[in-house]
Amino acid sequence: MTSINRRRFMQQCGLVGTGALITARYAFAGLERTDSRFVCIILRGALDGLAAVPPHGDPDYARLRRELAILPPGQDDGALPLDGTFGLHPALKFMHESYLAKEMLVLHAVASPYRERSHFDGQDVLENGTTLAHSTQSGWLNRALVALPKSIVHGREAGVALGQNIPLVMRGPAAVASWSPSALPNLSDDTLQRIADRYSTDPLLSRRLADALATDAIAVEAAGDGDMGAMATVRNGGYTETVRTAAGFLKRDDGPAVAVFDTTGWDTHANEGGGQGQLAGRLGALDSAMRVLKEQLGARWQRTAVLVITEFGRTVATNGTRGTDHGTGAAAFLAGGAVAGGRVHADWPGLAADSLYQGRDLRPTTDLRAVIKGVLADHLGVADKALESTVFPESAAAKPLRGLIRG
Amino acid sequence: MTTKTAAAIAANRFGLGARPGELSRMESPGAWLKQQLQAGPPLLTSPELKSTAEVMAGAAKLAENVRDLGPNGKEDLKERSVDMTEPAAAAQARQQLIANKLPAYYRPIYAADSAARIRSAISTSRPFVERLVYFWSNHFAVSVDKIAVLALAGCMEREAIRPNVLGKFSDLLLSVEKHAAMQLFLDNPQSIGPNSPLAQLASRRQPAATQRRQLGLNENLAREILELHTLGVDGGYTQTDVTSFAKVITGWSLEGLPNQLGGQLARNGTPGAPGAFVFRAALHEPGPQTVVGRRYAQEGVQQGEAVLRDLAAAPQTAKHIATKLARHFIADDPPTAAVSRLTDAYLKSGGDLPTVYAALIDAPEAWASDAAKFKTPHDYVVSIFRGLELPLPAQSQQAVNSLTMLGQQQFRPGSPAGWPDRSADWDGPAAVMKRIEMANSLAQRVGNNRDAAALAPQLLGETLTEATRTAIARAESGVQGLTLLLTAPEFMRR
Numbered sequence: 001m002t003s004i005n006r007r008r009f010m011q012q013c014g015l016v017g018t019g020a021l022i023t024a025r026y027a028f029a030g031l032e033r034t035d036s037r038f039v040c041i042i043l044r045g046a047l048d049g050l051a052a053v054p055p056h057g058d059p060d061y062a063r064l065r066r067e068l069a070i071l072p073p074g075q076d077d078g079a080l081p082l083d084g085t086f087g088l089h090p091a092l093k094f095m096h097e098s099y100l101a102k103e104m105l106v107l108h109a110v111a112s113p114y115r116e117r118s119h120f121d122g123q124d125v126l127e128n129g130t131t132l133a134h135s136t137q138s139g140w141l142n143r144a145l146v147a148l149p150k151s152i153v154h155g156r157e158a159g160v161a162l163g164q165n166i167p168l169v170m171r172g173p174a175a176v177a178s179w180s181p182s183a184l185p186n187l188s189d190d191t192l193q194r195i196a197d198r199y200s201t202d203p204l205l206s207r208r209l210a211d212a213l214a215t216d217a218i219a220v221e222a223a224g225d226g227d228m229g230a231m232a233t234v235r236n237g238g239y240t241e242t243v244r245t246a247a248g249f250l251k252r253d254d255g256p257a258v259a260v261f262d263t264t265g266w267d268t269h270a271n272e273g274g275g276q277g278q279l280a281g282r283l284g285a286l287d288s289a290m291r292v293l294k295e296q297l298g299a300r301w302q303r304t305a306v307l308v309i310t311e312f313g314r315t316v317a318t319n320g321t322r323g324t325d326h327g328t329g330a331a332a333f334l335a336g337g338a339v340a341g342g343r344v345h346a347d348w349p350g351l352a353a354d355s356l357y358q359g360r361d362l363r364p365t366t367d368l369r370a371v372i373k374g375v376l377a378d379h380l381g382v383a384d385k386a387l388e389s390t391v392f393p394e395s396a397a398a399k400p401l402r403g404l405i406r407g
Numbered sequence: 408m409t410t411k412t413a414a415a416i417a418a419n420r421f422g423l424g425a426r427p428g429e430l431s432r433m434e435s436p437g438a439w440l441k442q443q444l445q446a447g448p449p450l451l452t453s454p455e456l457k458s459t460a461e462v463m464a465g466a467a468k469l470a471e472n473v474r475d476l477g478p479n480g481k482e483d484l485k486e487r488s489v490d491m492t493e494p495a496a497a498a499q500a501r502q503q504l505i506a507n508k509l510p511a512y513y514r515p516i517y518a519a520d521s522a523a524r525i526r527s528a529i530s531t532s533r534p535f536v537e538r539l540v541y542f543w544s545n546h547f548a549v550s551v552d553k554i555a556v557l558a559l560a561g562c563m564e565r566e567a568i569r570p571n572v573l574g575k576f577s578d579l580l581l582s583v584e585k586h587a588a589m590q591l592f593l594d595n596p597q598s599i600g601p602n603s604p605l606a607q608l609a610s611r612r613q614p615a616a617t618q619r620r621q622l623g624l625n626e627n628l629a630r631e632i633l634e635l636h637t638l639g640v641d642g643g644y645t646q647t648d649v650t651s652f653a654k655v656i657t658g659w660s661l662e663g664l665p666n667q668l669g670g671q672l673a674r675n676g677t678p679g680a681p682g683a684f685v686f687r688a689a690l691h692e693p694g695p696q697t698v699v700g701r702r703y704a705q706e707g708v709q710q711g712e713a714v715l716r717d718l719a720a721a722p723q724t725a726k727h728i729a730t731k732l733a734r735h736f737i738a739d740d741p742p743t744a745a746v747s748r749l750t751d752a753y754l755k756s757g758g759d760l761p762t763v764y765a766a767l768i769d770a771p772e773a774w775a776s777d778a779a780k781f782k783t784p785h786d787y788v789v790s791i792f793r794g795l796e797l798p799l800p801a802q803s804q805q806a807v808n809s810l811t812m813l814g815q816q817q818f819r820p821g822s823p824a825g826w827p828d829r830s831a832d833w834d835g836p837a838a839v840m841k842r843i844e845m846a847n848s849l850a851q852r853v854g855n856n857r858d859a860a861a862l863a864p865q866l867l868g869e870t871l872t873e874a875t876r877t878a879i880a881r882a883e884s885g886v887q888g889l890t891l892l893l894t895a896p897e898f899m900r901r
Contacts, residue, residue, distance in 0.1 A: 118594075120553050121627075124822075134631070137824060168821075178837045184812065184844035185851065191887050195843060195894050198878050202896045205839065212836035270507050319503055 049331025077275025424790025520561025600692025
C-alpha cells in the first residue's frame with residue numbers, strides 16, 4: 001500500500017512547501033486544448049482473429065476449425081451476433097455491448113507489412129512502423145507524439161506507458177511518462193522525506209522524485225478513495241490495475257493524451273479451446289479490462305478511442321495439438337465513444353483453399369498502417385505529411401482509412 | 408586528485424562498486440586496474456552450468472523422444488487425436504509438441520546462468536574485467552525473449568566472450584558470430600543462397616516447393632554485424648553491402664539443428680558436437696562478392712572470415728567501439744579527445760583490446776571528479792550487494808529478482824541493439840522511485856546490523872559528500888541510514 005503513504009507524504013510536502021515542484025508540472029492555464037484520448041493495447045503472441053471474430057458465415061470456417069470453431073449465434077457458447085458473416089467470441093460481452101451501442105468497430109483480415117512468422121520480428125515491425133524488423137529503435141506512436149498538434153499536448157509528456165519497460169511502439173524522441181505497480185515493501189514517510197531533503201541540491205534527482213510522486217498520486221486517485229484494495233490486487237490476468245491507472249492519467253484535463261500497454265499469452269499453439277477454454281479466458285480478461293477502462297474514464301470515454309492490435313494472425317486450420325500456429329491476416333478492434341462503430345470493416349478474402357495466403361493463412365486485405373493512420377489523423381489531428389514521412393515512412397500505398405472516428 | 412579520490416573512482420566508475428576494506432587497500436588505483444588485465448581470461452565455470460553442446464544435445468534428445476513416439480510423446484499425440492497415418496499432420500504435431508516442451512527444458516538452464524553471472528559480478532576481485540565482459544555481452548546482444556536462445560545466451564557469454572575479452576577484437580568477433588546463440592538469434596542457419604546447390608536442386612525437383620517453403624536469404628545477421636557489431640550505423644555501408652554480406656555468410660550454420668535444410672547434402676566427414684559451428688556448402692551462395700568496396704573471391708567459410716577480419720580492422724569499427732567504450736565508462740556524450748585516443752590505440756595495436764583498455768585507464772577524462780554516469784540497474788544492484796556483503800549464494804536469487812524488478816532482466820535487452828547506455832534511459836521517475844524502494848528493501852534485509860556511518864566512507868571514499876554524511880548521521884535507525892547511503896546521489900552515479 002505504498003501509494004496511500006505516498007499521497008499522505010505529498011500532503012505533508014504541501015504543508016512544508018516543497019509541493020511546488022509537483023504542482024508546477026500541471027499548471028497549464030490558458031492553453032487551448034482538445035480532449036481526444038487514445039489508448040493502444042498490444043496483444044503479444046498473435047491473437048487468433050478467427051476465434052475472437054469468428055466468420056461463422058464463411059462456408060469453410062467450421063470445417064477447417066473443427067473442434068476449435070466458435071459455434072454460430074444462438075447455440076450454447078455460440079458467437080455473439082455482429083452481422084451475417086461475423087460474430088464475436090462469447091467472452092467479449094462488453095465489446096459486443098459496445099458494438100451494439102455503435103462504439104466498437106471490428107477490423108478483420110488486417111496485417112502490418114510483415115509477412116514472415118516470427119513473433120520477435122513481427123512485433124518489431126508492428127511497433128516500429130516501418131516495413132522491416134529492427135530498422136529503427138523508435139516506434140510509430142512515439143513519433144506520432146512528436147507530431148501532435150500543440151492543442152492536444154497538455155503536460156510535459158504527451159504519452160504514458162503503463163508497465164515495467166516502455167514498449168518499442170512508445171520509444172523514441174518524445175518524452176513519455178511511465179508507471180508500473182510496485183511489489184516492493186513500503187518506505188516510511190520519514191525516510192522518503194529525508195531522501196527528498198538530500199536530493200534538494202541535486203536538480204535531476206529532485207525533479208525525478210517529485211515527478212514519481214505526482215504520478216503515483218494520479219495512480220492513487222485512479223484507484224479511488226474507497227477502493228484502495230484494487231491497487232494491490234492483481235486480477236483479470238493482471239491488468240485491471242494497469243487499466244485503472246491508465247484511466248487515471250487520461251481523464252485528467254492536464255494529463256497525457258495517449259497511453260499504451262501490452263499483454264502477453266496469446267500464442268495459443270496448443271489446447272486453445274473454443275467458446276470456453278484457454279483463449280476464452282484471455283479474451284474475457286481483455287473484455288473486463290475494456291469495461292473497467294470505460295467505467296473509470298467516465299465522461300472522457302466519449303472522446304476516447306482504444307486500438308487493440310497484435311503482430312499477426314494464426315493459421316486457419318487447427319494444428320495437431322488443438323491449437324493454431326503462426327499465421328498472417330489478423331483481427332483488430334477499435335473501441336470508444338469517439339469511434340464510428342457498430343460495423344465490421346473487412347474486405348473478406350474468404351477461407352476457400354485458393355484464397356488463403358500461402359495455402360494456410362487468412363489473406364490480409366487491409367494494411368494495419370492505414371487503420372492507424374486514419375485514427376491518428378482524424379482523432380489526434382496528426383498531419384498527413386507527418387504520417388507519411390516520420391510516423392509511417394514508406395506507407396504511401398496505405399492511405400489513411402477514413403471514417404473510423406465520429407465526425 | 409588524491410589517491411583516495413582516485414581509489415573511489417577506480418572502484419565505482421571502472422568497477423562494480425567497492426567492497427568494505429577495498430579502498431583502503433588500494434595503493435595505486437591505475438595499477439590496480441591494469442593488474443586486472445594481466446591475469447588470464449575471466450572464465451566462469453561451475454558444475455551446474457551447461458555448455459552449448461550439452462544444451463543442444465538435451466534439446467535433440469527431447470525432440471528424439473517425441474519423434475520416436477517414446478512413452479510421453481506417444482501419449483501426447485494420441486491424446487491430441489492426431490491421425491498418425493497422415494505424415495504431414497503427424498510431423499506437424501510432433502514439431503509442435505517439441506516446441507511446447509522446449510521452454511520448460513531451457514528455463515532452469517537460464518536460471519542457473521543468471522544466478523552464476525550475478526554471483527560472479529558480486530564476488531569478483533577483477534571488477535573492471537567483469538564490466539568489460541558485460542560491455543561486450545551487451546555489444547553483441549542476444550535476447551532471451553527469443554526462446555531459441557533462452558538457454559544459450561549464458562553459453563555465448565561464457566564460451567565466446569569471456570575467453571576473448573582480453574584478446575583481439577577480430578577473434579572476439581569471429582567467435583561470437585559463429586556461436587550458436589548468435590546464429591539462432593539472428594536466423595542465419597535458415598538463410599540460403601539463391602543460387603546455392605540446395606536452392607537449385609529444389610527448383611529443379613519441385614518448383615512449387617520453393618514457394619511453399621521460401622528458400623532464400625535472411626539478412627538479419629549480416630545487417631546487425633555491420634550496423635551494431637562493427638562499422639556502426641553511419642559506417643558507410645549500403646543495402647547492397649548488406650545483401651552481399653548476407654550471401655557471403657550463407658551456409659554458416661550449426662551442427663545438430665532439427666530439420667536443417669541441406670543437412671544431408673552438406674555432410675562431409677564426422678559431425679561435430681551439437682550446436683558447434685558448421686559450414687554447409689549446400690546452402691552457400693557460390694562466387695565472389697563485393698562488401699564495402701572490397702571483392703572477396705574466397706571459397707567457402709574463408710570468404711566470410713575474410714570479410715569479418717576486414718570489418719574488424721576498419722577505422723569506422725575502431726571509432727564505433729572507442730565511442731561506445733568511452734560512453735560506457737566516461738560520459739553519455741564522451742569527450743572527442745578521449746574517443747580519438749582510444750581509436751588510435753585500437754588501430755595502432757591491430758584491435759588489441761587490452762591496449763584499448765589501457766588507453767581508457769590512462770585517459771584523464773575518465774578520472775574527472777564529476778560523476779557523469781548514472782548506474783545501470785545491474786550495476787546499481789551489484790554495487791549494493793558488494794557494499795553490504797550480502798551472503799552468497801543464498802541471496803543471489805534476490806539479486807536476480809532485483810534486476811527484473813528494476814527493468815534489466817539478465818540476457819533480455821529485447822533487441823539486438825542491447826541495453827541503452829545513457830543516463831536518460833535509466834533515470835526516469837518510475838525508475839528512480841523503484842531504486843529508492845529497492846534500496847530500502849535491501850537495507851531492511853540487513854536490518855540494523857550495519858553501521859551506515861562507518862560503511863559510507865568505505866564504499867564512497869573521498870566522493871562521499873558532507874550532505875550524505877550528515878543525513879546518515881542524523882538517521883533515526885540503522886535501516887534508514889543505510890537507505891540514505893544507498894540512495895545518495897553519489898551512490899546512484901559514478
